[in-house]
Amino acid sequence: MSTPAATSTVTSVQGPFAVTMIARQAIVNAQQAVIGHELFNRARSSGEHTAASDVILVFATLSHTGTEDLLGNKLIFINCTHESLSGGHLELLNPEQIVLEIPPLGHTAVDEVHARLPILSALRERGFRLAFNHTVLESAYAPWLSLADYIKLDLSILAPDQLAVLVRYATRNSKAQLIAEKVETAQQYDLASQQGIGLFQGYWFARPTLMETRVLTPAQTSIIELINKVRQQASTEEIEEVLKKDPSLAFNLLRLINSAGLGLRHEITSLRQAVLLLGLKKLFRWAALLLTATRASGTPSPLAHTAVVRGRLMELLAQQILTQEDADQAFVTGIFSLLDVMLGMPMASAVRLLNLPTRVTSALLRHEGSLGDLLTLAEACEMGDDSAFDRAAHNLHLTSQQINLAHLQALAWADQLD
Incomplete structure (x- = not known):
């Protein structure tokens, strides 16, 4: 055999990873069957919850390369900031599986509540379910109450008489399912059950499990080139050529398409097919999130x-x-x-x-x-x-x-x- 003088060799170098620690806690019904999980980003610096940490949580969940699927076939409850609710990362999620947990505002100005209403209504129309904490039962938040699919009642801060009043009000004035959260004792569980609450979350049922999510990181130059091609509305063939340059980039794209969170499980026979299946709009969103959520790496390994x-x-x-x-x-x-x-x-x-x-x-x-x-x-x-x-x-x-x-x-x- 006559082999070329210039040959390539396999090395044992491992591809770079972006690592995010995600905690997952079960939400169960009265029969203690799991109906969903709440995800928490445990890698946030100093515990700060920001729009950027929301993006990283969603991206890591969709792109996770571990043997266990973070999403599975249960509902996923995701804490959101109001700043992240209009973010492009939500367009990459399958709304049917996602419950967005909407925080109360720092103040209860009626005009601010009304100002947020169109965004919340649009998310609900797109198929997302919305969850609120007990403050949505206050009069200032009345415009939001009809949008509630779930209302969480925190047993660590609500006294039994307060809980009873809130449950009665929620039952009469909304169609939301009630979730007792931070249930840590049998007594708290019995109290919530007696009040008619049907869903539960807390240490009494399951402590959060910490999972290390790994995202294989492409070279930053490859991601930027992909973003530029998509912005220029380049041909499918040109975009495919960018994907061909970096196996990590190609893998991440196929991983996204096969993620339960996106809801697009299809057999992929080529990178060109993957581009056509996702579409330019979602491809741009995904590439921008990839650039945000992964650390920079230089030339391909x-x-x-x-x-x-x-x-x-x-x-x-x-x-x-x-x-x-x-x-x-x-x-x-x-x-x-x-x-x-x-x-x-x-x-x-x-x-x-x-x-x-x-x-x-x-x-x-x-x-x-x-x-x-x-x-x-x-x-x-x-x-x-x-x-x-x-x-x-x-x-x-x-x-x-x-x-x-x-x-x-x-x-x-x-x-x-x-």
Whole structure:
């Protein structure tokens, strides 16, 4: 076998992660069945709750690369600031699954309550459910009360007689479900139940579980280029080329599309399809959030460079012997072939985070099929494995000259991107 003088090598460098600590606490019904979870961002500096921390919480939840889905199929209660309620990050969420917890205002000026009403009404019309604390039962907040799907009653600050009065008022004047929160003893649970409250949250049922969410971070330059392309309303092909430069960027996009929070679970056969499926508006929102929520990283890591070379090599070879759709899938296989190392988890777990075609999954997990042979060939080119090279080349009916030329082209293409 005649291999190119310039070769790429696999390193053990791990891709950079943005890490956010998220606490999740169950909300249960009278039968103690979990109906939802409240999420808390535990990574906020000095515990400050800001619009920026809301963005990071939502993005980390959608993009989390762990083996456990933070969203699952239950309701998710998310604390919001009023400043974040008109933020673009909410457009990336599936409203049917989300309950937005609306805080009271710092003062109860009637004009300010009315001023916030259109935003709250618009969120409800979009399908989000809204939760308020007991202050929504005060006369100053009367315009908001009809929007309440849930009202939380804090047992740590409400005396039994206050609780009784608030429950009666809420039952008569709203259709909201009542949640007793900060339930820490059997006595508090009995008191809330006797008052007719049907949902509960607190240490008596479950303490918050702390989960480390990891988001694989692309190079900041790649994110900025993507944002610029979308703002310029560039063609799908041009946007696809940006995604091809950075495996972390491509992975994050597919992870978003496969997130339960977005509600768009589709099999993706190419990055072009992913762009079309999400649409330019949501793609811009997502890229802007990615830039906000992840730390800056410089040039792509050697690992990412290797994955890009693999993807391009496999694409070029597939174009010679397979269909264009196969070539697209070959590229996807190549750039995701190092996900296990980049994410620090078994490949089977990494693949489950995405909804890839069966052929791509089989190639990644077992090197099966023509895509598997192409992946074996790409790895053989990196490692100088003559026997694997000859075996894969024979299976694909490719000559050494075809493969070496394509490898040189792939290396040059990846170097140009860097």
